Amino acid sequence: MPADQALVRRANLSLVLRHLRERGPRSRAAVAAETGLNKTTVTSLVAELQARGLLKETGPQHEGAIGRPGLPLALDGSAVGALGVEVNVDYIAVFATDLGGRVLIDRRVSFDAMGCPAERTLTELDSVIRQASDGLRALGVHLAGITVAVPGLVDTGCGIVVVAPNLGWHNVPVAARLSGRAGQEGVELLAQAPITVDNDANLAALAEHTATGVSDLVYLTGEVGVGGGIIAGGRLLGGADGFAGEVGHVLVDPGGERCGCGRSGCWETKVGLAALIRKVSPEQAYGTPHQVLRDPEERLAELQLLRAAGEPGVEEALAEVGRWLGRGAATLVNLFNPRVIVLGGYFAQLAEALIPVAQEELERIGVAGSVARCRFVASGLGFGAASRGAAGVVVQRVLADPTLIAVRP
Incomplete structure (x- = not known):
């Protein structure tokens, strides 16, 4: 033909x-x-x-x-699976769906990616992918592809993580290394649908857009670091090199705390989960020697207990994070004019404490016209938003080119 x-x-x-x-x-x-x-x-x-x-x-x-x-x-597509995997500072999340939208896998495992070299983390990722692939194969589902979400700048064309400050990664060829392992371990992938890699906030923003239908939004990840995914006119805003949305490293306080990127006063040093934990429980701060690895949900549960007990400083710490959220969001609203700013990750878990303060600060310092039409909302996708969006990318690839799926014997 x-x-x-x-x-x-x-x-x-x-x-x-x-x-x-x-x-x-x-x-x-x-x-x-x-x-x-x-x-x-x-x-x-x-x-x-x-x-x-x-x-x-x-x-x-x-x-x-x-x-x-x-x-x-x-x-139909009940025998065609899409797998999304996210690696973050303290966990690996995996989400799988079939082409019809049936959720097949949705779980998160604790893992200290911040404290491990990249090669060790890739070995763990490979193990997670193999386990998920085996589970899908047992259900009679064959993978159409895998997308890996990483909190950093990603060269999506090559599957290379250029830099992930909070993981300590520089120029890590994630797609190539995982594809090599997958072939050795027998993970059944279609040759036309290799492992791909993308930024976690971008993938989470796509998942939020799919879930809500809002065509102009900014998604904030709310992790140890803070990333942003921007949907404008129903499309993901990638930028010339695909690096758009690194809002966590916008300078907001030149005399502030040192950031994982090596500079001082980045926005994520004010609003990231690490910043909040450092304010509330400095002895449990990320990077503290001999700290016990905790899933972010566990850390938040402990914080809520302290809050319920009236622990001094908790409400003020939350208010401080809320104020800085509003200040940073004012810049985003001026630049992108979104209808909503979606708070993901831990922001969503503490939304009832953060949103009123953030909204008030946004309205106080933002440009009146655009601010009046923009509001903060909490995501309902939890810490799995990026892995869900990653699986969605695979689904969209198949919908765009059904010939990626082989004709059945």
């Missing part, structure tokens, strides 16, 4: 698959009428999508019609 015909074929396969995903079950005739494709073309496209295990017939559709009832088609 000539190249241009193959491109048209792929585009039409994607059109039919997306149409049924968005509109729900439809007969072949309805698909033809609604997409503008002719019936013969639709019949051929549907046959190929069925052969790839992406569509299924759901049973006769009568609806009072005269003659033989139509057979509605629906998205």
Whole structure:
């Protein structure tokens, strides 16, 4: 098949698959009428999508019609899996879904990535990927691809983490190293869908956009460090090199604390989880010698207990974080004019304490017009937002090119 015909074929396969995903079950005739494709073309496209295990017939559709009832088609993809994995300072999260949106895996394991060299962390990531792959294979699901989320600047074309300050990573070829291990360990990946790597905040922003439908938002990760993902006009804003959104390293206080990036006074030194823990429980601060590794949920539970007990300084620490959130957000609103600023991670867990203070500060110092139309909201995706967004990237890749999925024997 000539190249241009193959491109048209792929585009039409994607059109039919997306149409049924968005509109729900439809007969072949309805698909033809609604997409503008002719019936013969639709019949051929549907046959190929069925052969790839992406569509299924759901049973006769009568609806009072005269003659033989139509057979509605629906998205299948129950045997096609997408895997998202996130590595962060103190955990690894994994999320898997099938093409139809059924959640297959959703878990987080504690891991001290901040205290381990990159090679040790990659070994742990490889183990998590293998375990997830084995679990999916046991369900009869084959992976269409894997996306890894990392809190840092990522060259997405090469799968290299250029720098991840809080992990201490510099020029780590994550995709190449994990792909090499995957081949050795027998992780079954399709050759056309290699392991890819992206920034955690960008992936979380995509997940939030998918979940809420808001077309103009800024997502703040709310981890030990603070990253930002920007959705403008329904599209992720990547920048010339894909590095847009590193809001945590915007200078806000030249005389402030030293940041993991090597500079002083970055925004994340004021609002990151590490900053809050340092204010409330300095003996448990990140990086303290001999500290016990804790999942962020456990740290937050301890903080809530201190707060409930009326521990001095907790409310003031939260208010201070809220004020700095509002100050930094004012710059983001002036630059990107979002409708909402979505607070993820620990921000979402403490939203009832942080949002009123942050909103008040935003309205106090922001430009009146844009601020009046922007509000803080708490994400409902928890600490798994980035891994969920990572799996979503794989799903979108398949929807864009269904030929990535092999024809079943």
